[in-house]
Amino acid sequence: MALPGVVLLLAFQYVPLLGNVIAFKDYLPFVGIGDSPWVGFDNFRIILDGDPRFLNALTNTLLITLVQVVLVFPIPIALALALNSFVSERIKRLVQSVLYLPHFLSWVIVVAVFQQFLGGAGMINNFLRSQGGDTFSIIGNPDAFIPLITAQVVWKDSGWATILFLAVLSRVSTELYEASSVDGAGRWRQMWHVTLPALRPIIVLLLILKLGDALSVGFEQIILQQPAVGLQASEVLDTYVYNNGIVDQNWSQAAAVGLVKGLVAVVLVWGANKVAHLFGEDGLYRS
């Protein structure tokens, strides 16, 4: 029964992994993987020697990851708790739907909407200009780039990310709440002693998965806005691989960077899992 799944996994996940071999070759597509010459670790030079373009991409990536883990990650949890506290099912549903909606817009649309509103020639600035007021510069301003993309991520995906938390919350037995209120716990104490402990396993699980993704910070969203702010502010590892590998066609170098990125992700997931065990959580798996 599992055979089709296994075949699919092999064909589309494992066989393509062999293509990583081009990281150790001077690969030219029309010559083919087999006939391109071996060059050892030459392609890893940009990482080992600290190529400025690569370092810039790495720094930006880490910075964005940090901001997203610290600021963005807790938002869906807070939202889920807030939603959970609504008494009226109808209002809860309505708010949920409104929050989910942006998730179904593609990045192209989201970026265009932000551009239309906040752009230098966008609606708000044009209004300010017509009123003789000062204009602001958000789109196309490298200093505002990280706050901007963070705001976009929050707007687009926070609502959607509440789903898992809400699912867990719906399974918390009402008896626990009843028992705690009998013991004289108010709403805050209930949240601290009942709700949050119920959420802890899923929070830890998602945090580990998030760390595995730490070096991927939204390719499509960023590449769409890259021309406006320049590479210095906006180049991240994923766009670096694209710009360097596909656009400039340094396939081998890009493969080397991708490979290292994959290894780092494995180490991060493995490490975070160990940390989770230390805190008594199951994490992703337990051997």
Add this chain to the structure above:
Amino acid sequence: MITMSRRTLLTGALGAGAAMALASCDSGGGTDPVAEQSANTAALPTYVPYAGVEPDLPAELGRTSAAFFAYPDPATFSTEAPGDGQPVRFMGPTSFGLPPALPDNPFWQEMNKRIGSDLDISLTPAGEYDAKFSTTVAGNSLPDAFYVGSMPARAKFMVAKAADLTEYLSGDAVQDYPGLASIPTDSWQECIFEGSIRAIPLNRGLVSLPSVLMRNDLLTSAGIDRADITSFEALREISSEMTGGNRWAWGDAPLGHLRRMADIPIRWTIEDGVLDTNLLDERQHEALEATRALVADGSVNPDAAGIPASTKKQWFGGGQAAFISDSFIAWFSLYVANEAVEGLEIQAMGIPGMTGGTGTQNLPRPNAGFTAFSAEVGDRLPTLLRIADWLAAPFGTEEYLFNKYGIAGRNYDVVGSDPVPSALATEVNIGSLYMSDAARVIYSPGRPEAVQSAWDHQSAVTAKTVPDPTYGLESATASRVLNSLTGELSSVEQDIIYGRRPVSDWDAAAQAFLDGGGTTIVEEYQASYDAIQAMQ
């Protein structure tokens, strides 16, 4: 840097030009450059200009394109449909909006009928074509015919993957394909790799002069005479005057134009047979400083940096931008796209020097690229060439009229002898012109005054020009790293123009360009140039 008077262009440079004519642009990897150059020269097709029409304003090499005030009585060019009934798959870039799909596009259906084969065309916006092309090559899924994007080691690629056209097109053999034979010789140089013809050129010639197009009607209504743009100071002032409310003078930051005004339009230079680069020239600072000043003045649309060319054209049509940088040829398509704009008058900006006098126009390369056939098409090659030949039917023929303007009464209305595009004109943008194209002329249906202005502009700005001295030269390093070096440099350029970095950062970036391969590229170009000279 060579600046040329008309005379030097026609005498001295023609010598050099002819010398470059002997080289192929891109062939790398050959062992003996001199031997290879002569093989390339031997392969060039014979040039047989189309004799069926006489232009109203003459073409002059390096100065002007042929121009026509009205469409001549269309002559029939071919006697039979070129196709073989089998579909032809083609992949190319496009600078237009996407056309209606085949089932909803009577023009495309008619095209297929006239060709006798279905054209199965896949188009990608020009800006993303190179990425699309490189992934297609990597995936080994090239169609029958494809526009050749830029890539490292392109010469090796062409010899490995593109069909050899030499036996069909070399020398007098090309006369079996009169459309292709009417494409000028300098266009073909780019298509010859290691002594064999591997592609057909998409000729543009002087109609692709890099230019700044202006909404002259807006200038006039603001009481500004375009002849007053005589220096950067004047331009800066006029730019401020043209900015206000929801309009910015510029749809883009005009670094290219200001480099022309600063006499450094092309990065590579040649003087007394010595190739060099002007990247470390002080005038680079001057041009960057000037561009930056226009941005700082608020004369450039604040969203210009991240915006596709199509949006800039919309700004231009809608009057939100008075100036945009574009190719000279866009002059006419902008008229067509903005038929509804009342009083629209387009002109191209002259090129004064920074502080008066005359700046330098860069001459474009002769082609907008080239198209190759897959080496795997086998014995369909003559058929594909016949289709390419048909698509290259010269100006003045019935086929050209159809290829460029579509079906009479549907895509255009006949006014006098002119095909004036109608609302359904966009149906013709199926991209067939990126597969194969005729030699270009200046012509704008029903707008003889625009034709005259355009020809006059060409004639004026080409009085002082500089060609790209590396056209026809080869450098293995350039074919590998020039793209990414240029990319890094232009990213710094953008940062400087938009005030994110000081102008003084330019020198370090230029030095990084040279250290990262630029110096080697100059040396290799020099060797290639010397090899050509040695043949003389």
